[in-house]
Amino acid sequence: MRILLVNGSPRRAAANSRIVLDSLKSRLGEGHEYRMVEAMSRDAEAGDLECDFIVLAFPLYIDCLHSRLLSWLLSYEALLARARASGGARRRIGLIAVANNGFHEGVQNETALRIVANFCARAGIEWRGGLGVGTGEMLKELKGAPSRMLIKRPVSLALDAIASRVGEEPSPSGNLYVQHAFPWLLFKLVAHAGWRRQARANGLGPRELRARPFASR
């Protein structure tokens, strides 16, 4: 299959979404033709239509998709409609999406995945469902850890499940939601310590981090 991997993160190569795409690619294995698109860099191009399947990964951005990814989807829909009208594009394209967020709950990606499903309905693309991953920042921390590692296992299994939907055969289109097996409170405490550490590296203390430059006077 010709598979288009679409990275919808402004962090591009350093993104957790890129880790998701790489891990899905390794699950899908060789024997496919892959092409990576950075949706932040440009609108969709004619070459992006030359695929059998789209694998989209993106971070949750203010409860949905980053503005540039939204523009990319709009441009893809318009290009595809034009190409189909002139008989020049494949009739059948499938799509799965993996959204990740920095909160704990994977289910917070639900609305974002509904937006992607609505895009598929508009564009005439087969929606094969999505995966919403919480604790997204842990993807990077656990990148090199074994898939069966207790903390990572729920996410690994969910990635296996969503990867299995890539193919010619019809598959379920329901969404899956998951987060790393890491307690809510501990996740919060570790995240807070991380923010403070990064701020300190920039010469900022905890009080400066809470600055209110535009408070009403």
Place this chain on the structure above:
Amino acid sequence: MKVFLLYDEDGPDRRSAGSALAAWAEKGGHEFGSACAEGLGPCLGCFGCWLKTPGRCVVSRDGWEALIKSFVRADLVVLAGEIPYGSFAPTIKAALDRWLPTLLPYFRRFRGEMHHVPRYEKRPRILSVALGEALAAEEETHLELMRSFCDNAASPRQKRFFRFRGDGAALEAWLEEEAAS
């Protein structure tokens, strides 16, 4: 009360919605201001607004600062634009992506889920007025999105989806209904 309208692009229906909102604000003795979201660059995803220049976007020369001041100081923010796929118009979404500095990086539990701690004590009510046409599923998605966004902003949730079709009285009735809830 300070009312601030952010619309996606210029056009007759946007001007009509703006006039209707301004008339409602004037009738209620409210201060009214508006801005077009066009021209704002996208969020870079750098977290500089949290970790380098807290509360300020590292890119502020494209009108961001004026916009965020209006946002932060308003009592009611009204977003008006098309809702592609149930989302926001890309121009409005670019502005909302860069609304991140109004939050702190820290987390808390709010309405049963993890959310960021607001940076400011004062938080506006936020409502979305849909323009153009959309499918029923997209309208439903948009209301869900607004509810999530309001939770993220620690603001009262928008209760009902509203599409502006040029009827100022319908807009006023909906605003009153939302404000009373």
